[in-house]
Amino acid sequence: EPEVTQTPSHQVTQMGQEVILRCVPISNHLYFYWYRQILGQKVEFLVSFYNNEISEKSEIFDDQFSVERPDGSNFTLKIRSTKLEDSAMYFCASSAIGLAATDTQYFGPGTRLTVL
Amino acid sequence: AQKITQTQPGMFVQEKEAVTLDCTYDTSDPSYGLFWYKQPSSGEMIFLIYQGSYDQQNATEGRYSLNFQKARKSANLVISASQLGDSAMYFCAMRGKTGGGNKLTFGTGTQLKVEL
Numbered sequence: 001e002p003e004v005t006q007t008p009s010h011q012v013t014q015m016g017q018e019v020i021l022r023c024v025p026i027s028n029h030l031y032f033y034w035y036r037q038i039l040g041q042k043v044e045f046l047v048s049f050y051n052n053e054i055s056e057k058s059e060i061f062d063d064q065f066s067v068e069r070p071d072g073s074n075f076t077l078k079i080r081s082t083k084l085e086d087s088a089m090y091f092c093a094s095s096a097i098g099l100a101a102t103d104t105q106y107f108g109p110g111t112r113l114t115v116l
Numbered sequence: 117a118q119k120i121t122q123t124q125p126g127m128f129v130q131e132k133e134a135v136t137l138d139c140t141y142d143t144s145d146p147s148y149g150l151f152w153y154k155q156p157s158s159g160e161m162i163f164l165i166y167q168g169s170y171d172q173q174n175a176t177e178g179r180y181s182l183n184f185q186k187a188r189k190s191a192n193l194v195i196s197a198s199q200l201g202d203s204a205m206y207f208c209a210m211r212g213k214t215g216g217g218n219k220l221t222f223g224t225g226t227q228l229k230v231e232l
Binding site for chain 1: 149151153158159160161162163166207209211218219220221222223224225
């Protein structure tokens with residue numbers, strides 16, 4: 001069964017460093033998403049991406065964040081200058097259609113980011 | 117704005133018993149989708165079941181069923197014949213066609229523990 005994959009599974013970085021989190025969405029899906037979950041808290045939406053541009057972003061997704069689909073398979077989240085409060089689990093998700101309320105988003109296994 | 121409320125931070129159930137996890141929601145969208153995800157201790161987010169706001173029947177998926185009461189704005193997850201492997205965090209989420217964009221809004225989750 002097709003699945004979303006994410007690398008790395010765990011990333012440790014120093015405050016102020018740049019990190020890139022990578023995702024490979026399900027191959028025939030058109031909409032891609034990033035969510036984050038701070039330890040012990042609920043899952044929060046960061047950004048959605050369609051047709052090579054951001055379709056929606058939350059207030060969390062400030063200028064320190066960017067997303068990119070550098071080729072036909074990868075979808076990346078970049079944090080330019082990490083802060084302690086960026087420590088969280090980051091989930092990539094994808095969906096086939098995106099605009100319908102009925103469209104299911106499938107999540108990857110997550111990347112645990114630890115900022116020291 | 118959309119809101120999901122899960123009032124049970126933790127639940128215990130005996131193996132082979134049924135358990136109901138509560139979820140209430142608030143939205144002004146006429147069309148929306150309700151989703152349940154399971155998050156085991158390993159951290160991944162696993163899609164379980166979906167209910168559309170216009171669906172006439174309650175959704176079922178194996179041992180999972182969704183008790184959808186539209187007038188009461190509730191979408192409770194029922195797990196029948198609980199197994200030890202059902203021990204996990206369970207998140208209710210919703211997605212609306214308008215207003216909420218194409219993002220998922222999550223509740224705070226319910227930690228389910230299945231006991232022998």
